[in-house]
Amino acid sequence: MILYNKQCCKKMHVCATLCPMISAARGTRPVLNILPKFQREPGGLSDHCYLGLMSVRVPSMSVLPPVRRDRIIAQLPQFYSKKAAVHTKDEFNSKVKTACQEQRTGTVGFRIAKVIVVGDLAVGKTCLINRFCKDAFDKNYKATIGVDFEMERFEVLGVPFSLQLWDTAGQERFKCIASTYYRGAQTIVIVFDVNDVASLGHARQWLEDALKENDPTNVQLFLVGTKKDLSSPAQYSQIEQDAIELAEEIKAEYWALSSLTGENVREFFFRIASLAFEANVLAELEKSGSRHIGDVIKINSNSNNVYATSKKKQSNCCQ
Ligand SMILES: Nc1nc2c(ncn2[C@@H]2O[C@H](COP(=O)(O)OP(=O)(O)OP(=O)(O)O)[C@@H](O)[C@H]2O)c(=O)[nH]1
Numbered sequence: 159m160i161l162y163n164k165q166c167c168k169k170m171h172v173c174a175t176l177c178p179m180i181s182a183a184r185g186t187r188p189v190l191n192i193l194p195k196f197q198r199e200p201g202g203l204s205d206h207c208y209l210g211l212m213s214v215r216v217p218s219m220s221v222l223p224p225v226r227r228d229r230i231i232a233q234l235p236q237f238y239s240k241k242a243a244v245h246t247k248d249e250f251n252s253k254v255k256t257a258c259q260e261q262r263t264g265t266v267g268f269r270i271a272k273v274i275v276v277g278d279l280a281v282g283k284t285c286l287i288n289r290f291c292k293d294a295f296d297k298n299y300k301a302t303i304g305v306d307f308e309m310e311r312f313e314v315l316g317v318p319f320s321l322q323l324w325d326t327a328g329q330e331r332f333k334c335i336a337s338t339y340y341r342g343a344q345t346i347v348i349v350f351d352v353n354d355v356a357s358l359g360h361a362r363q364w365l366e367d368a369l370k371e372n373d374p375t376n377v378q379l380f381l382v383g384t385k386k387d388l389s390s391p392a393q394y395s396q397i398e399q400d401a402i403e404l405a406e407e408i409k410a411e412y413w414a415l416s417s418l419t420g421e422n423v424r425e426f427f428f429r430i431a432s433l434a435f436e437a438n439v440l441a442e443l444e445k446s447g448s449r450h451i452g453d454v455i456k457i458n459s460n461s462n463n464v465y466a467t468s469k470k471k472q473s474n475c476c477q
Pocket residue numbers: 277278279280281282283284285286296297298299300301302303326327328329384385386387388415416417418419
């Protein structure tokens with residue numbers, strides 16, 4: 159069943175064919191195929207979904223459940239490999255820690271960082287997200303059609319922070335639909351199967367496609383090898399060398415994990431959440447810092463010039 163959602167929902171299953179057309183036409187969120195999921199969702203019901211003349215109530219994002227106790231991050235989770243890490247510091251940036259202690263994190267506590275997960279078909283993208291979000295693993299392959307997403311709420315250094323995890327289709331025929339959801343990503347996760355060297359070879363193409371829709375200077379990249387449980391140590395170490403080399407080259411952080419056993423899955427998502435949070439707080443501090451610098455100039459300037467300065471600023475701003 160295809161539903162149209164008026165506002166944000168926690169969980170969406172996006173219809174592969176109609177979604178881009180209808181959401182573009184209506185200028186809001188995509189068409190959803192969510193009714194069976196929401197029937198299983200606990201909690202209150204609020205906003206409306208529309209199916210032609212039919213109206214269905216679905217849970218609203220405005221009624222957020224509290225952050226789960228096992229989603230609280232008090233220390234910076236460590237990288238997987240020192241050779242390929244976004245950074246190798248042991249702790250959160252000291253400016254970030256102080257800002258959190260002093261509750262000077264601005265709007266970061268309300269933000270949702272978009273994470274897109276891309277990679278070849280059947281490399282294990284859906285299983286990876288499901289292992290973390292639902293602690294479940296399905297050994298049967300069910301191709302993702304278009305895109306799907308999960309919300310995960312964290313508390314980092316006492317500040318709420320959410321990740322929106324976009325699971326995209328790897329199958330070629332769904333790729334053009336999935337790629338319409340790449341825009342606005344703060345984190346790009348490129349997934350390959352550690353037992354399939356071709357899937358690592360395609361990582362560069364996945365990155366290129368994802369970067370077409372995003373500002374390369376503003377995204378954090380992760381290269382993730384899945385299905386580690388299926389490879390022998392000798393096989394694994396061979397592909398790891400190539401993967402780390404590629405990760406270094408594209409400036410991605412490298413991880414290897416298994417959704418079947420759960421090895422490294424939690425650590426990986428905690429690392430993503432922490433680094434995205436840290437980047438958000440630093441950007442917020444920089445923004446508020448530059449505002450302060452502006453204020454100082456105003457105060458110190460000749461009072462006759464204050465109006466002229468602010469007028470000049472306004473006209474620049476509108477250009
Ligand atoms: N042994 C093992 N199998 C896995 C692991 N992760 C995924 N699989 C299996 O690999 C197959 C594909 O997994 P999916 O997560 O559906 O793959 P996908 O990347 O989402 O595929 P698309 O949606 O088509 O792009 C399924 O049969 C999974 O059970 C893993 O860590 N270990």
